[in-house]
Amino acid sequence: MxxxxxxxxxxxxxxxxxxxxxxxxxxxxxxxxxxxxxxxxxxxxxxxxxxxxxxxxxxxxxxxxxxxxxxxxxxxxxxxxxxxxxxxxxxxxxxxxxxxxxxxxxxxxxxxxxxxxxxxxxxxxxxxxxxxxxGIPILRTIVNSFAADEILEVKGIVNGTTNYILTQMQQKSWSYEDALKKAQELGFAESDPTNDVAGIDATYKMIILSQFSFGSHIALEDINIEGIQNIKLEDVTQAAKFGYTIKLLGIATRVGNGIFAEVAPVLVPSDHPLATIHNENNAVMVTGQAVGETLFYGPGAGxxxxxxxxxxxxxxxxxxxxxGTTGNTFNNYQHESEPIDKSNVIYPYYLSLQMKDIPGQILKVTKLMTELGASFSQIVQTKANDTEARVIFITHSMSKDQLKTLKEEIAKFDSISLNAAYKVLEN
The missing domain is CATH 3.40.50.720 (NAD(P)-binding Rossmann-like Domain)
Structure with a gap:
């Protein structure tokens, strides 16, 4: 032979x-x-x-x-x-x-x-x-099995280190620091875990997935990247009480004639398929116009x-x-992408705020939301310490532009600080 x-x-x-x-x-x-x-x-x-x-x-x-x-x-x-x-x-x-x-x-x-x-x-x-x-054959699947379908969105858990850490925080009530230490002991995290926990590794993968899914190259600097380093156990616990699991998701989706891409923590409904992906495993969900949602699951490393x-x-x-057919490009799909209007990128958000425990503080935030044309679907207040309260909001759908303005306005308050703002995935 x-x-x-x-x-x-x-x-x-x-x-x-x-x-x-x-x-x-x-x-x-x-x-x-x-x-x-x-x-x-x-x-x-x-x-x-x-x-x-x-x-x-x-x-x-x-x-x-x-x-x-x-x-x-x-x-x-x-x-x-x-x-x-x-x-x-x-x-x-x-x-x-x-x-x-x-x-x-x-x-x-x-x-x-x-x-x-x-x-x-x-x-x-x-x-x-x-x-x-x-080990998930996702790229060749997109090239071959989605060749005749228009992909509307690709999202998923594409970093095993962060998924392991978040799984331990949820299932064992470990702090981020304790979960990271265990991940390092097991070899799931490097001694310098920055590339993984800061979302950079996941972002590289989303750039490649976007090229295959939409035919467009998205530059690293055009992607909003937020890692898991600042996730607090109390937010993981509160999310669970609301019926969500926090996952680091890469999301790339069509918005008009452009592509929006982001890597960030997201509240995923507990009955959503991505919420069931635990430890170091990965999963990619591809939504096609004809086929609908498809999920590809397996070991993301090793x-x-x-x-x-x-x-x-x-x-x-x-x-x-x-x-004798060498020389063909692995991914032949090429498509020009236009800049997106962020007012069309709409999600509900989980907002965690700390404020002085005095009358009128929540009113300041609700007034801001009213001025922005946005609203809340759930509000929970707990005691942070002797002088401050911790207030959690889940908003109705609002745009990235509205969220940006909200963050800027809250930053002007001396008595209120925004500790976390995470997208909420809807079923």
Missing amino acids: EKINIGLIGLGTVGSGVLEMISNNQDKISNITGRELIIKTIVVRNVAKHREEVADDILLTDDVNDVINDPDIKIAVEVMGGINPAKQIITDLLNAHKHVVTANKDLIASHGDELAKIAHKNTADLVYEASVAG GLPTANSVLSDIVSVTKNIVL
């Missing part, structure tokens, strides 16, 4: 999973593709560290040029992560007419269009299913689940090589 040689760049959790799965599933892969896949070369930073886990017939090297300059290697798999030097490495690989499979969400979200053009120029494949939601998505891409590229 004809062989196809692979160069693997990176041998961390995902790279080790790819190596293991190719070895264990060779019979099925060969049956599907008609080719035998061989990992010929592995590039690592520290050769001595990995020598025992790599077979002797595989070249283990710290020089990426051993892949770039090897004419026998047809497919390169980049699982080292980060934007630099990965961008230059992938560029060099594509210019050397290698097909590239990557799980690098940061790079694809930031420079995917540029790299796709380089791939097309060199009749090479560039595929990256594993860059979003780990060596073997992510490696499975990488291997799916390798198999797809192998089929293209056999058929």
